[in-house]
Amino acid sequence: MIESTLLTIDEVGLQGATVAMISKRAGVSVGIISHYFNGKCGLLEATMRSVLKELAESIRQRLREVDSDDVEERIKAIVRGNFDPQQIDRKVVKTWLAFWAQAMHEPSLYRLQRVNEKRLLSQLRYELTRILPRPKAEIVAAGVAALIDGMWLRAALSSDGFNGEKAQEVISNYLSTYLSIDKKGGGVRSDER
Amino acid sequence: MIESTLLTIDEVGLQGATVAMISKRAGVSVGIISHYFNGKCGLLEATMRSVLKELAESIRQRLREVDSDDVEERIKAIVRGNFDPQQIDRKVVKTWLAFWAQAMHEPSLYRLQRVNEKRLLSQLRYELTRILPRPKAEIVAAGVAALIDGMWLRAALSSDGFNGEKAQEVISNYLSTYLSIDKKGGGVRSDER
Amino acid sequence: MIESTLLTIDEVGLQGATVAMISKRAGVSVGIISHYFNGKCGLLEATMRSVLKELAESIRQRLREVDSDDVEERIKAIVRGNFDPQQIDRKVVKTWLAFWAQAMHEPSLYRLQRVNEKRLLSQLRYELTRILPRPKAEIVAAGVAALIDGMWLRAALSSDGFNGEKAQEVISNYLSTYLSIDKKGGGVRSDER
Amino acid sequence: MIESTLLTIDEVGLQGATVAMISKRAGVSVGIISHYFNGKCGLLEATMRSVLKELAESIRQRLREVDSDDVEERIKAIVRGNFDPQQIDRKVVKTWLAFWAQAMHEPSLYRLQRVNEKRLLSQLRYELTRILPRPKAEIVAAGVAALIDGMWLRAALSSDGFNGEKAQEVISNYLSTYLSIDKKGGGVRSDER
DNA sequence: GATGAATGAGCCTTCATTCAT
DNA sequence: AATGAATGAAGGCTCATTCAT
Secondary structure, three states: OHHHHHHHHHHHHHHHOOHHHHHHHHOOOOHHHHHHHOHHHHHHHHHHHHHHHHHHHHHHHHHHOOOOOOHHHHHHHHHHHHOOOOOOOHHHHHHHHHHHHHHOOOHHHHHHHHHHHHHHHHHHHHHHOOOOOHHHHHHHHHHHHHHHHHHHHHHHHOOOOOOHHHHHHHHHHHHHHHHHHHHHHHHHHHHHO | OHHHHHHHHHHHHHHHOOHHHHHHHHOOOOHHHHHHHOHHHHHHHHHHHHHHHHHHHHHHHHHHOOOOOOHHHHHHHHHHHHOOOOOOOHHHHHHHHHHHHHHOOOHHHHHHHHHHHHHHHHHHHHHHOOOOOHHHHHHHHHHHHHHHHHHHHHHHHOOOOOOHHHHHHHHHHHHHHHHHHHHHHHHHHHHHO | OHHHHHHHHHHHHHHHOOHHHHHHHHOOOOHHHHHHHOHHHHHHHHHHHHHHHHHHHHHHHHHHOOOOOOHHHHHHHHHHHHOOOOOOOHHHHHHHHHHHHHHOOOHHHHHHHHHHHHHHHHHHHHHHOOOOOHHHHHHHHHHHHHHHHHHHHHHHHOOOOOOHHHHHHHHHHHHHHHHHHHHHHHHHHHHHO | OHHHHHHHHHHHHHHHOOHHHHHHHHOOOOHHHHHHHOHHHHHHHHHHHHHHHHHHHHHHHHHHOOOOOOHHHHHHHHHHHHOOOOOOOHHHHHHHHHHHHHHOOOHHHHHHHHHHHHHHHHHHHHHHOOOOOHHHHHHHHHHHHHHHHHHHHHHHHOOOOOOHHHHHHHHHHHHHHHHHHHHHHHHHHHHHO
16 A cells, blocks of 8 residues: 555656555555545555654664764764665655655645654754764754755755765765864864854 | 746645636736646746746855855855745745656656756865865765755755754854865875875 | 437537536536546547447348348348438437548547448448449449438438438439349440440 | 638648637738638638639539530539549548538538538539439439439548549449430330339 | 737546445 | 445636737
């Protein structure tokens, strides 16, 4: 069902996707969608919930694999989670874009979007406050979050398919550069702000 | 016409926007849209072309105001251009999102999106290669571009309206991080790559 | 459904007939027409198929009623079938005319028209070759077919309603002219060709 | 103008032909059609009037070329006039079909059609009454008229282009056969009726 | 008189949803 | 519970006609 939705959106877009297409692909009747998901919009919401759950799971798994005290590694793990093959799959990417456009006009979708947006930021902030003063942690968290979304978006919109590794390289590079500076002259610089 | 489109998309989304709504708001007949813009899709394209032109103009203007040799300032000018009040206006933002979702399934829109995406990147790269070795310039350019898009996107999707200043602060911070390193040990470090 | 189409074309012509009119008269929803007939054009095709089937049935029935060896009577039966009350009904006649005009620009309709056109001719030829040398049979078959269509058309276009009997009289006269000659001096004349 | 109409109907049918297409081809403005012809329907009427006038002229010319007392030749001349290359031109043929379909629902077109239909019949009847008793002349006239229309129609609807010669052959054959019989045993046969 | 830009009614079609089975 | 045929509102687009220039 969810998979059908993703595949169909991939093929023809959210507008082009009809409930008939989706239900046919899933091998169920059209009625079932209105019945169980409360219409097409509800199906999109359920689909995004599923994608979001997998994203969260993907991050959690990566975090479990790294030293719980190595902040830099933990953040890189979060980044890797966001660039999990499943997340950068074309059908998921297209669904994300459709979801964003729709979310601006659908409260239920909007809430979902907000929760996800805030979760990433707070995760990053939580890690960074362990080694950076709060104002700086705030800025770096916002930066990393924006980099994740921005790299993800740029990759999504480019035709060359997804280059997740390059994205992660840019982010890692930023992170290690930043943290190394901080270790050297962090005190002074953070006073400046 | 273009303004009507933006306002209508802002109100009801691209899907919800009918040509009747748009033409009524613009005070013209429905027929005129198909006649001049080649249908609803053509209208979206024309609208985005207009938005893109204004973005380009906004950046050009900011660049004209800064020292043509101060690379950091020039990049900040590009960033400021991207966060111009007109660009972060809610109706423009919503149209961007709708445009992205649509562009995945409409070749003419896709081309437009690609041109814009590449233009920002090449502008940044051009400036950065003046003070950084090419591989590093590449990474920083990609980083700044992603930060712009990412901050812009996060701001767009958050309800609190747009906080362009915070976005610019984050990006400035990112930029100075890289450039300060370069100044300190740039020669050696860039040789390493 | 078919009946609704015929009645509506009778009233306002094919151009004037809207799907809404037809479906309303049939007491079904408009959507059903696109669903089952693949649009207005498909509906016309289905309607003509029905008319054609009834024409074929009408001829078959008339043929069953006559001596299978009396060629003249068999041909008259075919003629009678073509002038069956159902075939010369005003609504059927108008639909035929609309169909012809449309068939020139619609491959699927065109094929249908060709099949029917050829069927009549080959039926006549088949009967006539039993008593006439082939070249003459060919000419008489073409003549009878043209007479049927021509009488039918003239009657269709005249306001006085259909005078099927007069049409049949003319055709019978034509037929006996040819067949009587053949009986008298057929051997010699047919050698001439 | 008239020529443009014929060409456009040939290409896309009467329904498909827009006034814009026709006026563009004629190199005039769209307004001119409503202005001078009173709309699209008026243009069709004017076009058919032109076609009809040429048909009449074509027949008159053929009649002028034959002996005014040779009835058989005069009728053959009328037939030849109806199968004049100009009349069996594809664009004229298609326009005729469209005209018929339309005439059923447009009084002004209907009158035009009636006039033409009757003119042919009365011309034939006039000639035939010179050598046949009236009832027989009536039947033969109706037969020849129907043959002309029927052959013309069958040729029009077949894809093989127009085979005017074969049509004329069938009609001539009928005519000479009929008249020769009549001369031989005309008295007796006509008494039979 | 001639133009052609603008109009807007009306069309066919699509498709989310419903509901009898 | 599951189906899928039927619904009918609504959308984009076309195009004959108008009318200011």
